[in-house]
Amino acid sequence: MAAPGILLVDKPQGITSHDVVARARRALGTRKIGHAGTVDPMATGLLVLGVEGATRLLTFVVGLDKTYEATIRLGVSTDTDDADGQIVGTVDASSLESSRIAEAIAPLTGRISQVPSTYSAIKVDGRRAYDLARAGEDVQLKAREVTVSRFAVLAERRASTVSATEGVVDVDVVVDCSSGTYIRSLARDLGAALGVGGHLTALRRTRIGPFDVATAVAVDAIADAPLLAPxxxxxxxxxxxxxxxxxxxxxxxxxxxxxxxxxxxxxxxxxxxxxxxxxxxxxxxxxxxxxxxxxxxxxxx
Missing domain, CATH: 2.30.130.10 (PUA domain)
Known part of the structure; x- marks a missing residue:
């Protein structure tokens, strides 16, 4: 039987959190492994796994505050609010000034009311919202209160998209937030506030409560990874x-x-x-x- 404990994994892009759990089960030779909150397949970063009896501790990890590093593309909207979706609108954002971006971020900081992305895992009448959306059904999710304690711009980059007149602005940000906050929704709402649309092109979870991705192991190193004692x-x-x-x-x-x-x-x-x-x-x-x-x-x- 595998030793009980908490395992910190740095999830790579392109696989699901459930894929990581499956690999951990094979690597550690046990079925009793769970995780404390998924990371989207597009995203990378910290995934907290509980092994054997330590799975009982995950309930205290799920609701902890989190930190994300992300890139928001202003000037392009998608149906999923991230880069995995279909483009539904483009607007030339090249004239956006840094001061305007900062002004639009301010109301998205603090205690805010946020509508989750239509393509989220929230259940509506027992079904996942993303399943309903992909089936062509109209999905109306209720706003929820979340706390964004930090929403800071790290860098800005400007580039061309479809034509020379349609410019986008890529904004690298860091976000500290409460559990249940959707970074995709922040990207969407920032773009909407600026009148150019926006979506998420990159997302990395770097912290969950006291746990930091700097101490996490790669998926391929799970078998030999040390566990945090319960x-x-x-x-x-x-x-x-x-x-x-x-x-x-x-x-x-x-x-x-x-x-x-x-x-x-x-x-x-x-x-x-x-x-x-x-x-x-x-x-x-x-x-x-x-x-x-x-x-x-x-x-x-």
Whole structure:
């Protein structure tokens, strides 16, 4: 059986997140592997995998803030809001000034209301929106509140497209955002605000919470990759609560730690035993500490 832990993978372009999971299952010899949020086939970057018992920790990773590096092409719109779609409009964007781009980005920063891309994985009456869109059905998705804490321009490039009079502007950006934010939608909305249309031509996820793509491994290196121990990964996400051997035993047996809430750095947090094993995820209950999720002892290290 494969050791439990968290595996950070740098997904290459052109394969799905499920493809990466399938390769990891073959490389590590286990079926019990899951991921904490997909990356589009067009995109590259960080994919967080849970192996064996550590799959239970993925629920705490899914909702973490993320960082993306992206390229937005202004002057061309597509039906999918990215480069995988069909072009549905072109406008000469060559006269756009950097100051106008910055002004249009400002309202897309902070707490915003965003309509996800029609070709997203959101379910509508039990079916994926992209399946409905590809079937020619009219897809109307509701706006959702998301937070974009940083939307910054790194570089701009100007080039010609179909003819010498139709210019595009490629804008390299970095985005820090809450879970559920669609970078494709930011590209679309930026283009719409500027009156020239826009879509995403490149996307790379570089961070999920405390996990950075710089420490991720290539798909071909999964078999020999070191895993983050469950306790290390859980503490990185939730903070660490050290317990004695007796307290660890009580938590595993469903008992509360009376009066221990004042020692808890956060709620929920990761309880770690003296041997460095993850007892589970604990939370405050009044003045006490109670287990919210226990880890099987064989999956604790």
């Amino acid at each position: 306790a290390e990964a859980a503490a990185a996400v939730l903070g660490r609560f050290d317990v004695t051997a007796e307290e660890a035993r009580d938590l595993r047996h469903g008992k509360r730690l009376t009066g221990a809430a004042s020692r808890l750095p956060a709620s929920p947090t990761a309880a770690v035993d003296p041997a460095g094993g993850l007892v589970g995820i604990v939370e405050r209950r009044g003045a006490d500490v109670k287990s919210a999720m226990n880890m099987p002892e064989e999956a604790a290290r």
